[in-house]
Amino acid sequence: MLAGQPIIILKDNVERNVGREAQRSNITAAKAIAGAVRTTLGPRGMDKMLVGSTGDIIITNDGATILKEIGVQHPGAKMVIEVAKTQDDQVGDGTTTAAVLVGSLMEQAESLIEQGIHPTVISQGYRLGMEKALEIVDSLAYKVDPSDKKTLMKLADTAITGKSIEAVKGKLDGIIVDAVLAVTEKEKGKMVVDEDDVMVKKQRGQSMDDAELIRGIVIDKSRVHEGMPRKVTKAKVALIAAPMEITKTQVKAKIKISTAEQVAAFNAQEQDALRQLAEYIIKSGANVLLCQKGIADPVQFHLAKAGILAVEDVPESDMQNAAKALSANLIQKAENLTAKDLGYAELVEQDHDIDIIRISGCRNPRAITILLRGTSDYLLDELERAVNDGKRVVMDAIEDGTFVVGGGAVETELLMKIKEYAASVGGRVQLALEAYADAFEVIPRTLAENSGYNPIDKVVDLKKAHASGKKSAGLNVYTGEVVDMYKENVFEPLRSKRQSIQSASETAALLIRVDDMMITQNKKPAGMPSMPMA
Ligand SMILES: Nc1ncnc2c1ncn2[C@@H]1O[C@H](COP(=O)(O)OP(=O)(O)OP(=O)(O)O)[C@@H](O)[C@H]1O
Ligand SMILES: [Mg+2]
Numbered sequence: 359m360l361a362g363q364p365i366i367i368l369k370d371n372v373e374r375n376v377g378r379e380a381q382r383s384n385i386t387a388a389k390a391i392a393g394a395v396r397t398t399l400g401p402r403g404m405d406k407m408l409v410g411s412t413g414d415i416i417i418t419n420d421g422a423t424i425l426k427e428i429g430v431q432h433p434g435a436k437m438v439i440e441v442a443k444t445q446d447d448q449v450g451d452g453t454t455t456a457a458v459l460v461g462s463l464m465e466q467a468e469s470l471i472e473q474g475i476h477p478t479v480i481s482q483g484y485r486l487g488m489e490k491a492l493e494i495v496d497s498l499a500y501k502v503d504p505s506d507k508k509t510l511m512k513l514a515d516t517a518i519t520g521k522s523i524e525a526v527k528g529k530l531d532g533i534i535v536d537a538v539l540a541v542t543e544k545e546k547g548k549m550v551v552d553e554d555d556v557m558v559k560k561q562r563g564q565s566m567d568d569a570e571l572i573r574g575i576v577i578d579k580s581r582v583h584e585g586m587p588r589k590v591t592k593a594k595v596a597l598i599a600a601p602m603e604i605t606k607t608q609v610k611a612k613i614k615i616s617t618a619e620q621v622a623a624f625n626a627q628e629q630d631a632l633r634q635l636a637e638y639i640i641k642s643g644a645n646v647l648l649c650q651k652g653i654a655d656p657v658q659f660h661l662a663k664a665g666i667l668a669v670e671d672v673p674e675s676d677m678q679n680a681a682k683a684l685s686a687n688l689i690q691k692a693e694n695l696t697a698k699d700l701g702y703a704e705l706v707e708q709d710h711d712i713d714i715i716r717i718s719g720c721r722n723p724r725a726i727t728i729l730l731r732g733t734s735d736y737l738l739d740e741l742e743r744a745v746n747d748g749k750r751v752v753m754d755a756i757e758d759g760t761f762v763v764g765g766g767a768v769e770t771e772l773l774m775k776i777k778e779y780a781a782s783v784g785g786r787v788q789l790a791l792e793a794y795a796d797a798f799e800v801i802p803r804t805l806a807e808n809s810g811y812n813p814i815d816k817v818v819d820l821k822k823a824h825a826s827g828k829k830s831a832g833l834n835v836y837t838g839e840v841v842d843m844y845k846e847n848v849f850e851p852l853r854s855k856r857q858s859i860q861s862a863s864e865t866a867a868l869l870i871r872v873d874d875m876m877i878t879q880n881k882k883p884a885g886m887p888s889m890p891m892a
Contacts, residue, residue: 392461483790
């Protein structure tokens with residue numbers, strides 16, 4: 359007889375939330391995540407300061423970066439963060455928008471649930487709404503082709519604004535567009551851009567104004583020996599992955615050798631081996647050597663004597679970029695190097711002011727570097743994030759050939775048009791569709807709020823303009839006026855809007871239907887180390 363005895367099905371370390379509690383828990387989590395990034399939306403949004411577990415500081419306005427850095431536990435919250443990550447992977451910009459939109463969709467769902475609407479109806483309405491939204495946003499798109507540099511620069515501008523580095527916006531947008539255009543290819547009638555062809559490098563010192571576009575690659579090092587040339591034209595470049603030293607002995611780079619006499623004083627056999635290492639490079643016909651590991655002093659000496667410019671400890675990623683840009687083979691051991699492994703560049707030059715090597719006129723012309731400068735690492739990191747956003751949106755717009763206007767114009771139009779559509783649907787789904795439409799209000803509302811304007815007034819003004827057919831009316835965040843965003847040149851790639859609508863809607867529709875959450879806790883008895891002690 360089991361009567362009166364509890365039947366235990368789940369293990370005792372499983373935490374369970376059922377029904378309304380599960381829904382509420384997911385809604386609260388999504389709203390919390392959206393709330394965390396909301397204040398950063400738009401050109402006048404604020405920045406966040408994050409301190410990681412290792413104590414490093416990040417100051418940023420970038421939604422994806424903030425969400426990546428804050429560690430969350432809640433599975434619903436993790437899904438919202440996933441939306442921002444997908445946006446970052448697919449588009450490179452619009453991550454804050456996507457996260458804020460999921461939060462708003464979940465908030466709307468909350469009031470629908472309170473009105474007694476079943477979650478499956480809400481989910482159905484949201485999916486219908488998404489299809490309609492994508493259709494509308496496509497109809498609002500403009501065309502752009504790669505020859506239209508002005509529009510592409512405006513796209514970069516919109517992505518960069520608000521990332522606390524606005525001062526140099528006017529210079530960076532041109533650099534970004536030139537860089538992307540230089541690597542754009544036409545394949546089977548379609549424009550394609552390989553993101554990795556545009557490299558972004560950071561250099562501390564000097565001002566942000568000194569950012570430059572280098573048609574080639576940059577290595578953040580200097581030549582190993584003063585006796586080597588600073589500049590090599592018609593460079594034949596050897597790429598060696600192994601150390602240019604004899605690793606068996608302890609001699610290594612501790613002894614400074616500067617004259618031929620000193621060299622001679624060393625153990626003859628070892629010297630021969632080192633000379634041989636240098637000889638492999640010299641014999642191949644190379645006049646530049648990039649080595650991924652260290653170069654022993656005697657080898658440096660021989661290379662310098664042969665007029666070869668050599669660089670040591672080049673990071674692996676730079677070696678790979680160099681191999682691609684110069685059409686060179688990355689050789690594991692110097693003894694295997696042959697003339698046909700060498701890459702070619704018009705010029706390899708050590709900069710006069712800073713410790714960098716510029717390699718330009720590469721055999722592969724699709725190797726471009728944007729060199730950023732700044733006075734602090736925090737600034738440089740944020741500058742890099744902004745340039746990456748700018749680079750990605752220009753690539754998106756070139757590949758798709760489309761863009762839309764920003765400033766909340768698209769979202770207001772979506773809100774109005776989906777509402778109209780809802781009325782034609784009828785039934786309970788109509789309510790879900792109306793709520794879906796209302797969720798888009800969060801974007802213009804937040805833009806207004808973050809810029810210090812009354813959000814209610816601004817949303818009313820926007821709706822009025824759109825009701826009278828002004829499809830591109832948006833908020834000028836600097837004056838508070840509702841104006842034509844096309845004339846204001848506030849442009850965003852269509853891909854960004856499509857992606858945020860799609861992933862926010864799908865995630866919200868999925869989360870709403872959850873009515874049971876079973877979370878297994880990894881319980882450890884107090885004081886127990888996670889690894890057995892040796
Ligand atoms: N000059 C401008 N005037 C009005 N709105 C603007 C202007 N520039 C950008 N916006 C709007 O700001 C929003 C983008 O803000 P922001 O760049 O902070 O967030 P995001 O692109 O969603 O996320 P992130 O850049 O962090 O990945 C878009 O709605 C865009 O239309
Ligand atoms: Mg942005």
